Amino acid sequence: MQLAGLDAASLKTVRVSVVDQLYATLRGAIIDNDLSPGARISETEIAQHYGVSRQPVREAFIKLANEGLLEIRPQRGTFVAKISRPAVMDARFVREAVEADIVKLLAQAPEPALIADLRDQLVRQRQIIGGSARDFMEADEAFHHTLAAGAGKENAWRVIVEMKAQMDRVRFLSSMHFSVARLVDQHTQLVDAIAAGDAVGAEQAIRFHLRGILQDLPIIEQEHPEYFR
Amino acid sequence: MQLAGLDAASLKTVRVSVVDQLYATLRGAIIDNDLSPGARISETEIAQHYGVSRQPVREAFIKLANEGLLEIRPQRGTFVAKISRPAVMDARFVREAVEADIVKLLAQAPEPALIADLRDQLVRQRQIIGGSARDFMEADEAFHHTLAAGAGKENAWRVIVEMKAQMDRVRFLSSMHFSVARLVDQHTQLVDAIAAGDAVGAEQAIRFHLRGILQDLPIIEQEHPEYFR
DNA sequence: TCTTGCATACTACCATACAAGTCAAGAGAG
DNA sequence: CTCTCTTGACTTGTATGGTAGTATGCAAGA
Numbered sequence A, B: 001m002q003l004a005g006l007d008a009a010s011l012k013t014v015r016v017s018v019v020d021q022l023y024a025t026l027r028g029a030i031i032d033n034d035l036s037p038g039a040r041i042s043e044t045e046i047a048q049h050y051g052v053s054r055q056p057v058r059e060a061f062i063k064l065a066n067e068g069l070l071e072i073r074p075q076r077g078t079f080v081a082k083i084s085r086p087a088v089m090d091a092r093f094v095r096e097a098v099e100a101d102i103v104k105l106l107a108q109a110p111e112p113a114l115i116a117d118l119r120d121q122l123v124r125q126r127q128i129i130g131g132s133a134r135d136f137m138e139a140d141e142a143f144h145h146t147l148a149a150g151a152g153k154e155n156a157w158r159v160i161v162e163m164k165a166q167m168d169r170v171r172f173l174s175s176m177h178f179s180v181a182r183l184v185d186q187h188t189q190l191v192d193a194i195a196a197g198d199a200v201g202a203e204q205a206i207r208f209h210l211r212g213i214l215q216d217l218p219i220i221e222q223e224h225p226e227y228f229r
Numbered sequence C: 001t002c003t004t005g006c007a008t009a010c011t012a013c014c015a016t017a018c019a020a021g022t023c024a025a026g027a028g029a030g
Numbered sequence D: 001c002t003c004t005c006t007t008g009a010c011t012t013g014t015a016t017g018g019t020a021g022t023a024t025g026c027a028a029g030a
Helices: A018-031 A043-050 A054-066 A085-108 A112-128 A133-150 A154-173 A180-195 A199-213 A217-223 B018-031 B043-050 B054-066 B085-108 B112-128 B133-150 B154-173 B180-195 B199-213 B217-223
Strands: A070-073 A077-080 B070-073 B077-080
Touching (some): A018 A054, A018 A154, A043 A054, A054 A070, A054 B054, A085 A154, A085 A199, A085 A217, A112 A133, A112 A180, A154 A217, A154 B085, A154 B154, B018 B054, B043 B054, B085 B133, B085 B154, B085 B180, B085 B199, B112 B133, B112 B180, B133 B154, B133 B180, B154 B217
Antiparallel strands (some): A070 A077, B070 B077
16 A cells, blocks of 8 residues: 555655655654654554554554664553663764764775765755755765765665664754854865875864764753653 | 562563564574575464464564565565675674774773773683683673673664674684684783773774674685675 | 552554465467 | 466565553542
8 A cells, every 4th residue: 555645756666665655754753853752653543644554554663663763662652762862972972983984984095086076065065054954954964975985885874874863853953053054164174184185184073073963962951851761 | 560679580471572582583593594694584484483473573574674684575585684795894894983982982991890890701701712602702792792881882782783793694604713712812902901091002902803803704705605695 | 638449441462364566387379 | 499478376565353461540448
């Protein structure tokens, strides 16, 4: 069965399972805070809402629970996982470690084609300044993905995506706080260091950049204590 | 509700879901190469073997597929994932990056209690020399877990466990090759560096250690090409 | 006022049935 | 013999029913 409203691209020969559609939809809703931390969602409710049976909903729930985005409490209910400060900080820790090694690799052997691609993205990022937070977060994801792909670490990117989900939930809540211009400046410094073959500088740049993303976490926690564990 | 003084292990009444049991069993079988890469396993077959229905088997399959240990091909069949050299190398890359940052943290503020614990484990590891590969791999896992826990990164450890699974599959195949004594020596050098507060030395030690683990990968691939993608 | 027992209405877990896609063996035509 | 098509025995995907565990409200009793 097909989900209504989600199937623009599915007219192609690609059949995407109901589970995957539900997974993507719910994941986005959680990260965007359409489903708030602590909110209760039941298999039955979601199944009826999308006109599918409970089983694919359940399987999508399991996937999301594995990512730490849902908490399934047997015989009690399923809830959007509350934000855990240690979990978010550890996610950042892992992401920082991995991306630091990635940019070190890139800086040790800078490829002109990659640098050009990155600089091109920087231009577009500057055009977003003043625009929507969501547009920037998409561009930001593309930028970091380019770094990983450029280092030939597509598989490692999968790990980063998982860590990013935890961080982005917080980040979305702080969309009123963060300065896009400042983040683009940090991206620029990073690319400059890579282009110059400055591994140490690149590592410092990415670590500083990633640590800054969550600097508003204490503020968020104070503003929305009900979203935290 | 849990009664005071009665922990989970002391109660036979603790119900662990069928899914989790299947997941743990199958995961162990895959890593230990009891289920070889490329082998076909069907939901029905496993369900009948364990006397359960297809549904929990299916859900355990999904979990294992998310970890990259199974490959589910819709309407075709489910197979034990063949070992992908890029995937294994990326898993090592991620693990190395994370553990490097962990030991740097530890070395920057070495705690005597933790050092004592680690040295205690080193003694037991030396007693295993000449023993079974499986015993050492258990002790090795405990050692690395202690490092992560000592740095207060329990959540990060979950990522390491996932990366380890990919590496351990290869490692098990090379159990005839690797020298336990050499690995324990590397562990010892690492602990010495941490105890001395030598962050640079600790980082070098863990990176060297983790890179050595997979040094036999080309040999394994030559001996068992059918296990590789 | 506070506790206790129980009916009730949920929940997720598991079993079973059906649907739909894949693939290979084999019949039949050329 | 070679090619094409059909058939049917697989596979996973989805739907639905039944079961046991859990929270909750309320009435009876201390």
